[in-house]
Amino acid sequence: MKLPKLRGLWKKVRSTLAGYRPYRYFFICLLLPIAILATFSAVYYCNYTLRTRADLQSEAQHRLSSASTFLDNTVKKIQVNSRLLINTESFYNLFYNMASKDDAPTVYDATKALVNYNATLDLVDSSFVYLRGQKTVLSGEGLTNADNFFTQSCIFSDYSAHYWATYEGASYSFAINTPTTIEHKPSTSASSITWHRVIPVLTDALTESKSQNLFVVCLNQDMVEKTLQSYRKSEDEVLVVADKKGTIIASTDTDKATAFLGNQTVQHRFLDAGSTGCLELSLQGKRYVVNSGASNFSYAHYRFLSFTPKTSFYSTMQSMNLFFITIILLTAAIFGALFYVFHSYILRPMKTLIGSIAHKGKEAGTGDANIVDFLADRVGDMQKDISTFVPILSEQHLVNLMTNPDAAARELPYGDNSVDSLPHAHFCVAVLQTQFSNAFRSAFTDEDRHKILKFLLQALKVQLSKGYVCHVINLQKNQIGIILNIADQFQAEQLVPELATVFGFFQYDSALISFSAGISRSCVELSRLHEAYQEARAALNTVPDGSPPERCVQIYSGSGDRVYFSFTTAQDNQLYYAVLQGHCAEAHAVLDTILKQNAARSLPHSESVKLWQYLFACILRAVKTGSLPLPWSKDFPDLSGEFDFADSGTTAQFLHELIDRTAQKADAHRQFSIDEVTDFIDTHYQDDLYLEAVAEKFGVTDKYLSRAFKESVHINFHDYLNRARMDAAKKLLVTTRKSVTEVGQAVGFNTHSTFFRVFKALEGVSPTDYRRLNRP
Known part of the structure; x- marks a missing residue:
């Protein structure tokens, strides 16, 4: 009797499930992820310890490599800045023993330049130049007799004056000495004596053994160790920088580091052999995990080590059970929420919609209209959600918005609502131009120029990001674009001291490097960045030559009714490369496009002259880069000086013929494999x-x-x-x-x-x- 009842109950359940087939498939889809999660948890539990150990060790070694890179970059910045300093006009004669120590103006200028140098890097404590031929020392206090300097002003606890007088090292290189303590003892009163822990960085011949003088930069050891603190993962982790003899250069805890480096295993494996990897040791009655990463430091063979208590190093593994329980409960809650949403907002409306379609021509009720509205609203919401993932603020996108006036309509499919997540609604553009003189190019290489530009980009990002949401973009070879997301009460004058501060880093000799910048007014929409970019370029063109840093920044103040010519960076590049590569047809097409689009703007004659001058300069720049001969002759003279008196037709004919006489020879003349x-x-x-x-x-x-x-x-x-x-x-x-x-x-x-x-x-x-x- 019971078996037939069970069969009947089973048929009833199957009938019910058949009527709600979507639910059945949903239950299957719900149970399948749970089964997968349970399997995954079991496998993960078995492999968790091994995998986590490897990840933690790899992460620790990566942090040590980052610390090594930090120290390496610090010394490289000292090298670049020192080379700039020594080759300045004010420093050159003193450093090469060609000026008398009684030459007061030279000593004053050199002292001022050295004081500015000390401010270029936070880690620099002090620096001085030991002039061996004159037995004098140039410091931030001026030129001093060597004996007086080392006995009254700057006493090294581990290095005597005789050490600097007899020092001999490898040419054209830096040496990082072991740390010492400097006693600053002014002559006024003994009560003001101060002590500084420093790391001397010394070079004996910056310019290929042409000088026997010494340039010594003392890094502040406290600042170096403070920076090392940022590379620690936990408070009880000890980071150490030491040489293979065990001498500590810097550490986050000197006492513990000294005790740890005395361990024979540490000495043999990490100091003597210089091995990298991870090792567990008992140090001072406690288990420690010792890590040594690959050193990127290019000036000496130093060891970068970390010592972390085992319980702290593997702390994430202790919360493994809590992690799994949290994941399971969270997954269950998510699936419960999905079931509720699926039932209330998908299955029920779908069932109503299917019922409405099944009316077969009958008039639909109000519920059917609500379902249609519901589906329409959901599609609209999904579209808005998708718009938030569009890479609105990528650098390439910003460059297109600035240099191409049509980019906004083409690349903002959802309008300016896609940047609602930014803190402010207004934008401002600044254009910065860097000029390297012939004196700089004769004294330094292109690699040095690249390093300075990279340092300039980084300095701008660090300085400006303190007060603004900004993007710093390398637009052209020596031109940088800055886009700021600003509040509506922003005044462009607020940006001038920030830029002047960065310019001041390089003011050793303005004859080598000069800077200028232009700032636009604020705009409300991203689609108007092109107008702001044009305003910034217009302000840049008004910067007077040879101005001090604070006057090298100009703010756009022109009338809003003024009409400017349109000549984008993209068009400049197209014309330049077409001429450079000998593509005559492409060059003519680009030139015609530029002339036609500006003819439609009804430019004033003065603005048209500027456009012609820009086009002429672009073509000649390609000629110079391609090492092509200038095309001037009796039947084709240079008319660029007569643009003020020429009309558009004459100028266009001149520019087209200039392209014909240069681009046709470019491809054959250019030797490149x-x-x-x-x-x-x-x-x-x-x-x-x-x-x-x-x-x-x-x-x-x-x-x-x-x-x-x-x-x-x-x-x-x-x-x-x-x-x-x-x-x-x-x-x-x-x-x-x-x-x-x-x-x-x-x-x-x-x-x-x-x-x-x-x-x-x-x-x-x-x-x-x-x-x-x-x-x-």
Whole structure:
């Protein structure tokens, strides 16, 4: 009797489920993720310890590599700034012993330049120049007798005056000495004596042994150790920078670091052998995890170590059970919420909609209209949600908005609502121009110029980001664009001291580097960035030559009714490269487009003259870059000086003929082989190669090289470089016993994480797995 009842009950359940088929499939979809989650949790539990240990060790070594990079970059900044300082007019004669110490103006200018130098880097405590021939010392207090300086003003606890007088080191290099203490003892009163913990950085010949004088920069050891604090993951972690003898250069806890470095295992494995990796040791009656990362420091073989208590290092593993319980409960809550939403807002409206369609021509009720409105609203909400993921503020997007007036209508499909998440509604544009003089180019290399530009970009980002939401973009070779998201009460004058502060970093000799900047008014919409960019360029053109930093920044103050010519950066690049590469038809087409679009603006004659001058300068810039002969002759003279008296037709004919006489010779005159570039990469892949430096080596622009590379080799420059490095890395992994980190450094990668990521992306497996699978 019971069996028939059970059969009947089962048929009833099946009938009910058949009537609600969407629910049945939903329950299956609900249970399947839960089953997957349970399986995943079991597998994850088994592998959690091993995987977490490896991740924590890798992260610790990465932080040590970052600390090494910080110290390396600090010394590199000192090197660049010192080279700028020594080659200034005020410093040159003193440093090379060609001026008398009684030359008061020279000593005053040199002292002032040295004081400005000390302010360029927060980590610099003090600096001085030891003039061996005169037995004098130049410091921030002026020129002093060497004996008086080392006995009354600056006494080194670990280095005597005799040490500096007899010092001999490698030419054209920096040496980082072991830390010491400086006693500053002014002659006024003994009560004002102060002590400074410093790390001396010393060079004995900045310019290839032309001078026997010394330039000593003392890094503030307290500031260095304070910066090291930012690389710690926990409060009880100790970071140490030491040489292979165990001498501590800097640490976050000197007492503990001294005790730790006295351990024989630490000395043998990490100090003497210089190994990298992770090791657990008992130190001072407590278990510690010792990590040593790969050092990027290029000036000396220092060791970067971290000591972390084991309980603190693996603290994340102690909360494993809580983590799993939280994930399971959260997943259950999410699926419960999904079930409620699915039932209330999808299945029920869908059922009503299906019922409405089943009316077969009958008049629909009010409920049906509500369902249609509901679906329409949901589609609209989804569209708004999707708009928030559009990369509105990417650098390429901002460049297009500034330089192309039609970019806003084409690239803002959802209007300016897509930037509602920004803190302010207004925007401001500043354009900064950097000028490197011939004196700079004769004294320094293009690599030095690249370093200065990179430092300038970083300095602007750091200085401006303190008060504004900003984007700093490298627009052209020596031109930088700054876009600020500002409040409506913003005054452009507020930005002038910020820019002047950054300019002041480089004011050792204005004859080497000069700066100018223009600032626009504020605009309310992103689509008006082009107008703000034009205003900033107009203000930039009004900067007087040879002005001090605070006067090198001009604010746009022109009338809003004035009509400016339209000549975007994109059009400038198109015309420049068309002439440079000998594409006559393309150059003529770009020129006609520019002239026609400005003819429609009804420009005043003065503005038309400026446009013609810009076009003329763009074409001649391509001629100079391509090393082409100037086309001037008796039947074709240079008419650029007569633009003020010419009409548009005469000027257009002159510019078109100038293109014909230059672009036709450009392609044949230009000597450039992509095979030479690939051969150079194949033999120098281990160096710090980048597109701009390689382009300048072969006498072409970076954009031209990128385009030619893709047309000839069919992949871009960076992909080819990475492939060359991977081929060398695979060979080293199979044929040598070097560690993965050492292999990455040998083929040109600065960090282990970058090498690991690129290798896995190109080869499909990690470097360790590749070695295991391919080693005989």
